[in-house]
Amino acid sequence: MKVTITTLMASALAAVAGGAMAQEMTIVSWGGAYSKSQLKAYHEPYSEKTGITILNDDSSNEAVAKLRAMNEAGNITWDVVDVVASDAIRLCDEGLAMEIDHDTMLEPAPDGSPASEDFGELIVSDCYIPSIVYSTTFGYRTDLVGDNPPTEICAVFDLETYPGKRSLEKRPINNMEWALLCDGVAKDDVYDVLATPEGQDQALAKLDTIKDSVVWWSAGADTPQLLADGEVVMGSTYNGRLFSVIEEQNQPVAMLWDAQVFDIDGWIIPAGLDEERKQRALDYLRFATDTQRLADQAKYISYGPARASSAPLVGQHAELGIDMAPHMPTDPENAKNTFLYNYEFWADYRDDIDAKFQAWLAQ
C-alpha cells in the first residue's frame, strides 16, 4: 500500500511539475570543494550549452542506502549519482544502477580509441563511469618531525622516531593493508594474508602497537583540522584535502605519498528511470566525461582524471596558478609505491573484518 500511495503522490507531483521537470536534472555528489569543482568543470558549461538546470544534492555519503529506499518506494528522484567504486559495485549488485555500454554511450578519446580503452581497468563495474582517481594517503606536520621527515609508510608505526598522535580512519579498509605492509608482508601477498583469520589478527596486532596514539576519524575533514591544530603529527585522509591544507591554507604540512591507496570516484545512473530522463542523464554524462572536461576538473581540485587521454591536458590551478600535475596522485613522482583498493576483496570481507575491527577498537 505504501508503494501505491507514494507512486500516486509522485505521479501527481510529476503531473503538476510537468513542463518544468523536463528542463531539470538532479545530480548527487559529495558537496564542498569537490562539488564546486564539478560545478565549474561540468555543470556550468553543460547548462550553458543545453539550457538544462542542474540541481545539486550533497548526498553521496548515503547514496547506496537512499537509492535502495527510493527503489523500494518506487520513486527515484535522482538522475545522476557520484559514488566511489565500491558503492558502484554494490549498487550494480543490488540492481539499483543501470548498466552502461561504455563504447557506445561515451565519447571516444581524441585519437579515436574507444572509451573502454581510454578508461582501461578503472571500469571496475558494468554500471560505472569513472571520473577521477584519488588516493588516501598521509600528511605530516613539517615542524613536528625535526630534521628527519618521514619518507615511507612505516613511519606511521614508528613511535620512537616520530612520537605524537596519528589520525587514522575509523574503519579497517586501508589501515589493515598498511599494518601488514609494515609488519613484513610483501605487497603482493597482503590480500592473501588478510583473507585468513591469522592475517587479520596479525594486522590488528600491528595496529595495537600504536593504538594508544591514534585519533580515529570518520569525516574526511577531520585529519586536515587535526593537522592544522597540531593535534596529530601525521594523519591519513584524501589527497585533495591535504592539497587544500598545504597550498590553499599554507599550513606547515607535507605529503607522504608512500603506499598511497588509489580509489576511483565516478558516476552511475539509477536503474528504473523513464526513457526521457535516462537519455538526458546519458547526454549529460557523455558531455561531462569527455577528455577535455575531465582534464578541466583538475583545475579546481587535485584529483587525477580517469581517462588516460586527459592526463597531458592537465594545466594550472584556476585560482592559485600553480601547476597541478605534480599534485596529482597519479604523477610518476608521487606514484612510486601505490596500492589499488581491492574492491573484490573488500566486497567479501568488509562485514567480517569490520566486526572484528570494531570489537578490537572497543577493547
Add this chain to the structure above:
Amino acid sequence: MTDATQSGPMLAADGTPLKKSLARSLRRRKLRALALIAPLLLFVMLSFVIPIVSMLMRSVENGIVAETLPLTVVELQNWDAEGGELPDEALYAAFIKDMIVAVEAKTHTRLGTRLNYEQTGMSSMFRKSGRNIKRLDPEADAPFKEKLIEIHDGWGDVETWRTIKTHAVPITNGYFLNAVDMRRTPEGAQAQPEDKQILIKLFGRTLMMSLIITGACILLAYPVSYLLATLPMRVSNLLMILVLLPFWTSLLVRTSAWKVMLQQQGVINETLVWLGLVADDARLVIINNQFGTIIAMTHILLPFMILPMYSVMQTIPPSYTRAAKSMGATNWTTFWRIYFPQSIPGIGAGSILVFILAIGYYITPEIVGGTKGVFISNRIAYHISSSLNWGLAAALGTILLAVVLLLYWCYDKIVGIDNVKLG
C-alpha cells in the same frame, strides 16, 4: 398527578428517552472530536507508525533466499546437512535453473550480499558464478555438479550449502541473534567468536552512559532551574535566554565547538598549561573518549532538563517554605522536606526526556566519542548506510525500543508516571 403515575424512563422534549438522547449527543460530540484529530492521526499513522512497523518487520523478514532459489530450497529439504556429503546432482540442477532465472532478473548478486553477512566470500561467489552460469543451458549442459564446482570451488564446499539451508527460512531469528552477539548455525543458536562480539557491550555502554548523562544533567540543571524560578522576572528572563541560546544553535556547531575546547591543543588544555596546572607534555585527554561524549552530550541535553524542572518549580508556592521556616525548620529541612518533594515531578519529566534522547544519540558520540565513547546507535547507522544490513539494523533498533519501553514501565512502577509533570 400524571407525573407520578408515569413510572417509565425520563423523556426528553421530543419524546425519546433522555438516556438515549444523551448518548446520541455524546456520540456525536465524540465523532466530531475524532474528526478534528483525524488529520493528525492520519499523519502520524502514515509518517510514523507504518514506517516504523515496516522497518521493524525487516528484523525477521528473510524471504530473499526462498524467492531467489525456489527449486533449490525444496531440494535442500532432502539433503542431510549433518552428513558432511555434498548434495547430489538433482540439487545442483535445481540450483542452475534458479540461478539462470535469477541472473536474468539480476537478483543473484543481491542474494550474494545477503548471504555474505553469514559467510564471508558469498558475495563475490554469486557475482562471479552468475557470469558463467548465464551461458549454461538447463537441459543440454547437464550434469552440473562438476561444472559448477569448476566455475567456483566454493560450490564444492559443504559449508556453502549448509549456510544456504540454514538461512532459507522465510522468517528468521538470525538478525536478532546477531544483534545479541550470537549467530544462527545448522546446530542452532551459537555465540559469535569472541573477537567479533561487540553489540552487547555497546548496549551496556549506551545505557550506562545515558544514565550518567541524565545524572549529570540533574545535578547541573537543578540549581539553575531553582534560580530561574526564584529570581525576579527581569533577571530570570535574561538567564532563560542564556539557557535557550545554545538550545537554538545547531547540534553540529555545538559539538564541533566542544572539539575546539577539549582537544589537547584546545582552549582548556592551553589555559591549564599557561596557568602551570598541567605540564606541557602531560596534557589532559578529555576528548575522543567517554569523558568527551559525556561532557558534550550533557551540555547539549541540559535544556531538556532545565525547562521541565523550571516550569514545575515555578508552580511551588513560596508560602509553603515560609510557613515551614516560621515553624522553626532549618534551611536544609525546609528544602529537603518541603521544596524538594514538590520539585520531583520536574526531575522525573526531565530525566525521561534526557534519558530517551541520550539513548538514541549518534552524531555527538561519533564526533567526540573516539572509540570508547560511541553508542549502539552508531552501529545502527553503520548498518543502515554502510553495510546495508538493514535486517540487523532493524533488530538492533527493535531491541533498543524494547529496552526504552521496559525502562519506562519500570519507571512507572517505581516512581509512577502520574508524578511526571511538565509544568
